[in-house]
Amino acid sequence: MITIKNLNKVYITPNGGKITALKNINLNIEKGDIFGIVGLSGAGKSTLIRCINRLEEPTTGKVIIDGVDITNLNIRELRNARKKIGMIFQHFNLLNSRNVEDNVAFPLEIVGMPKTEIKKRVSKLLNLVGLEDRAKHYPSELSGGQKQRVGIARALANDPKLLLCDEATSALDPQTTKSILALLKQINKTLGITIILITHEMSVIKEICNRVAVIERGEIIEQGTVFDVFSQPKTLTAKAFLNRSAYELPDDINVNQTANRRLIRIFFPRDSARKPIISRMIRMFEVDVNILAGAIDKIQDQTFGTLTVEITGSKKQVSGAINFLYNENLEVEEVRKSG
Amino acid sequence: MDDIMSLLIPSVLETVYMVTFSTIIALLIGFPLGIILVITEKGHICEMPLLNKVLSTIINVCRSVPYIILMIVLLPVSRWIIGTSIGTTASIVPLSIAAAPFVARIIESSLKEIEWGKIEAALSMGASTLQIIFKVMIPETLPSLVLGITITVISVLGYSAMAGAIGGGGLGSLAIIYGYQRFDYKIMNITLVILIIMVQIIQSAGNGLAKKISKNR
Ligand SMILES: Nc1ncnc2c1ncn2[C@@H]1O[C@H](COP(=O)(O)OP(=O)(O)O)[C@@H](O)[C@H]1O
Ligand SMILES: [Mg+2]
Numbered sequence: 229m230i231t232i233k234n235l236n237k238v239y240i241t242p243n244g245g246k247i248t249a250l251k252n253i254n255l256n257i258e259k260g261d262i263f264g265i266v267g268l269s270g271a272g273k274s275t276l277i278r279c280i281n282r283l284e285e286p287t288t289g290k291v292i293i294d295g296v297d298i299t300n301l302n303i304r305e306l307r308n309a310r311k312k313i314g315m316i317f318q319h320f321n322l323l324n325s326r327n328v329e330d331n332v333a334f335p336l337e338i339v340g341m342p343k344t345e346i347k348k349r350v351s352k353l354l355n356l357v358g359l360e361d362r363a364k365h366y367p368s369e370l371s372g373g374q375k376q377r378v379g380i381a382r383a384l385a386n387d388p389k390l391l392l393c394d395e396a397t398s399a400l401d402p403q404t405t406k407s408i409l410a411l412l413k414q415i416n417k418t419l420g421i422t423i424i425l426i427t428h429e430m431s432v433i434k435e436i437c438n439r440v441a442v443i444e445r446g447e448i449i450e451q452g453t454v455f456d457v458f459s460q461p462k463t464l465t466a467k468a469f470l471n472r473s474a475y476e477l478p479d480d481i482n483v484n485q486t487a488n489r490r491l492i493r494i495f496f497p498r499d500s501a502r503k504p505i506i507s508r509m510i511r512m513f514e515v516d517v518n519i520l521a522g523a524i525d526k527i528q529d530q531t532f533g534t535l536t537v538e539i540t541g542s543k544k545q546v547s548g549a550i551n552f553l554y555n556e557n558l559e560v561e562e563v564r565k566s567g
Numbered sequence: 568m569d570d571i572m573s574l575l576i577p578s579v580l581e582t583v584y585m586v587t588f589s590t591i592i593a594l595l596i597g598f599p600l601g602i603i604l605v606i607t608e609k610g611h612i613c614e615m616p617l618l619n620k621v622l623s624t625i626i627n628v629c630r631s632v633p634y635i636i637l638m639i640v641l642l643p644v645s646r647w648i649i650g651t652s653i654g655t656t657a658s659i660v661p662l663s664i665a666a667a668p669f670v671a672r673i674i675e676s677s678l679k680e681i682e683w684g685k686i687e688a689a690l691s692m693g694a695s696t697l698q699i700i701f702k703v704m705i706p707e708t709l710p711s712l713v714l715g716i717t718i719t720v721i722s723v724l725g726y727s728a729m730a731g732a733i734g735g736g737g738l739g740s741l742a743i744i745y746g747y748q749r750f751d752y753k754i755m756n757i758t759l760v761i762l763i764i765m766v767q768i769i770q771s772a773g774n775g776l777a778k779k780i781s782k783n784r
Contacts, residue, residue, distance in 0.1 A: 281691055310693035321688035324784040325706035335692040337702065366783040386692070 229422055230257040230280070230390070235289030237275050237446075249275040251446045253289070257424060257439075262416050264437035264454070265426040267465070272446040273426035277392050280424065281313045282306060293390065311339055314383030314421075318395035320375040322367040328378050329354065329363040335385040353381040357411065373404035380411060384419070391415070393425035397432060409436045434458070442466045464561060467495055467534065477520055477536060483563055487543040491520070491563040494553060496533035505556050506535070513549040515541035536563060574741060574754065579761060581655045582737035585727045589662035590720050596663070597670025597719075600626070602700060604675040612686065613696050629668040634726050637665050638733055658727065658735035666723050673715035681707045710781040717773025721766055728762065738762060 237250035249272045257263045267273050278284040280291055282298060291298040293309070301309055322331050329350050336346045354360050357377040367375055376396060383391055393412070397405040413436045416423050427433065433440050433454060440458075441451035444465045450457050461467045477483075483491055496505075510517055522535035539546050553560050604622060607615040632640075641661040642652040649657045681704055689703045705712065731739025738758050746755025 283687055283691060307693040307695065310691055313691070315688070315691040317684060317688060319682075319684055321682070321684040323685060323703065323707060325709065327783070334689075334702065338689075338692055338694045338698055368784055382692075392691075 229259040229261075229294060230424070231255070231290070231292040232257075232280075233290040233292070235276075235279060235291065236287045237272075237279060237284065238287045249446050250279070250286075253446075253448055255441060255448065255451065257422065259422055260416070260420060261439055262413070262423045262425070262437045264433040264440040265424070265443055266430060266433050266440060267426075267428065267443035269428055271443045273428070273443055274394055275446075276443065277394050277424060277426050280390075280392060281310055281315060283315075311335070311386050312388050313390045313392060314386075314388035315392040315394065316376065316379040316383050316396045318398050320367070320372075320379045320399075322375055322378055322382075324367055327364050327366050328359060328370070331367070331378055332381045332385055335382060339386060349385065350381075353385060356384070356415075357381045371404070372400050373408060376400065376404075376408050377411065380408075380415070384415065384421075388421060391421050391423045393423060395427055396425060398427065398429070405432070406435070412436060430458075461495075467493075477563070481520060485562060488546060489538065489540045490546055490550065491536070491538050492550065492553075493561045493563055494535045494537065495559040495561075496535070503556075505553070505558065506537070509549050509552050512552065513541065513545045515539050515545045515549045571754065571757065575757065575761065578736070578738045578741045578758070582724070582727055582739075582765075585655050585659055585662060585730070585735070585737055586720060586723050589659050589666060589727065590716075590723050592659065592663035593666035593670045593719065593723065594716065596667040598674050600667070600671035601674025601678060602704075604671060605678045605704070606696065606700070612690070612699055626668040626671055629665075630672070634661075634665050634729055635732065637661055638730060638735075642733070653734035655736035658730040658733075658737075662723055662726055662730060665726055666719060669722060670716075670719050673719055674712065677708050677711040677715045678704050680711050710777040710784075713777040713780060714773055717770060717777075720769050720773075724762070724765060724769070 232253055232255040235250055235253040236248070239247040239249055241247060253276060255263075265273050265276060275284055279286045280293075280298070282291075286299055289299070293313070296309065298306070298309060323334065326334065332350045332353050333346050336349060341349070351360070351363075354363055357380050359374060359377050359381065362370065362374060367378070370378065379396075391412075396412075397408050400408060409432065412423060412425075415421055416436075425432070425437070437454050439452065440454045441448045442457065442461075442463065442465055443449070444463070449463045450461065450466050457466060481491075485491060494506075496503075506517060509515070516539070518538040518540070520536045520538060522533065522537075524533045539549055541549070550560060600622065604619065604626075605611060606613040607619040607622075609616050609619075629637075638658075638661040641664060644664075645657040645660040646652040648660055651657050685703055685707060686699055689699050694702070727735065727737055728739030728742065729735075731737060731741070731743045734740070738761060742755045742758040745751040745753075746758075
């Protein structure tokens with residue numbers, strides 16, 4: 229349904245500098261997907277999602293939605309195309325001058341729908357998001373979750389085939405996040421709307437996405453089904469997202485590597501998380517192991533573990549221990565800096 | 568006492584007349600200019616940097632001419648439009664023209680208070696430039712616009728008193744004729760008090776209206 233081809237975005241700063249926010253992005257999003265794009269702050273997520281409806285102009289590349297190259301449209305055609313692409317925002321962006329029902333009516337006014345029809349459509353939409361009883365309230369009288377529900381109703385007003393979500397739950401508490409995600413999932417299922425969402429929170433991806441792309445410094449470094457990417461992550465970023473607490477080291481830890489002291493991250497795929505590999509390593513190589521961080525996580529009933537350890541001993545013992553880990557088919561990485 | 572009243576009442580009415588019409592005309596000119604200043608800025612919904620720069624410069628030039636000089640410069644224009652260069656109606660011309668650039672800047676700064684995200688949300692729905700101006704920018708900044716217009720009315724009131732200096736009529740003329748030329752400080756002081764009361768009324772009305780609009784927001 230949506231194909232992004234060789235998309236690049238370069239920002240020119242006021243003093244003439246260049247910031248490459250997106251590098252050669254290629255993505256394929258199928259109809260009915262809930263496609264997640266995850267990355268750290270500043271990775272380029274917002275820029276990417278905003279290139280899809282050209283709130284941000286791509287520098288080069290194509291964005292094709294249902295066979296139409298969005299990047300080729302003139303301003304009038306673009307406006308019409310946008311009427312069929314809903315968008316919701318981290319900070320909701322509701323109009324304070326309008327109450328709930330008038331906010332939802334706004335996109336309908338834009339397309340020139342007659343008043344009586346608007347009324348019917350708005351009440352349907354408010355029903356869908358569970359805000360019938362708040363129709364006359366103003367945004368300032370709503371909670372964050374309710375505001376986002378208004379945002380969703382507004383985004384769905386013109387029957388879009390695609391819904392873009394720019395950190396839609398990042399301003400909400402965990403419980404509200406869950407309820408909003410459930411609503412998005414329901415919308416995806418019952419209305420068949422394709423959803424693209426960006427987030428810096430892995431839990432959001434795990435909760436509702438079927439496919440995911442990991443973005444780092446403007447590049448897609450991994451993509452696939454949520455299960456594949458997070459059961460066998462190839463990159464450190466993906467791993468870090470899988471289990472962030474296992475990667476965050478206290479600031480005062482010395483990360484300088486010497487032959488007698490190595491700091492490593494070990495990633496235990498699938499069911500090896502349950503095997504006593506570390507204790508065997510300690511016995512066999514007589515090294516000291518100091519556990520700095522670690523966690524075990526589950527995706528769809530499979531166990532995964534990440535552990536950050538400090539191994540000390542003689543040069544020979546330490547390198548032997550690390551080779552042992554490699555031979556056990558664990559992934560091992562040197563820790564360079566915390567985070 | 569009757570004497571004083573027969574002097575004051577026509578002057579007050581003249582002032583109200585001058586201020587009302589000058590403000591309306593200044594708004595008719597300045598409001599659109601303020602909108603243009605905002606939307607033609609770089610990165611805004613109707614980016615036109617050259618027009619923006621030119622307009623901005625013209626407005627700055629106009630605003631740096633002292634009002635009393637502007638009035639004198641515009642005397643022929645009043646004569647051409649109204650047929651005379653003295654009297655209340657004639658002073659509406661320089662008053663409006665002097666206030667218009669001021670209005671443009673006031674409107675500009677009010678309209679800029681809107682969060683960009685709201686404009687972006689409207690853009691993402693396919694709203695046109697006019698729809699964004701009239702359905703988003705103006706309604707969302709209305710309380711601030713009302714306060715800006717209040718300031719404008721008060722400034723025009725101040726200018727209108729100055730217009731008295733060149734035969735503009737109204738309370739300004741009265742104060743100058745009696746206070747400056749005849750040394751009748753009583754009339755001048757009463758005029759001053761009336762001006763102060765008018766400013767208070769305008770400001771309270773503006774504040775009240777702005778508050779009422781933003782009540783639910
Ligand atoms: N309007 C802009 N002008 C210049 N640089 C920008 C602009 N918007 C974003 N950037 C830069 O592009 C990069 C990606 O930003 P963004 O897409 O907002 O990241 P994310 O949403 O993943 O946090 C950052 O380095 C950011 O500083
Ligand atoms: Mg962002």
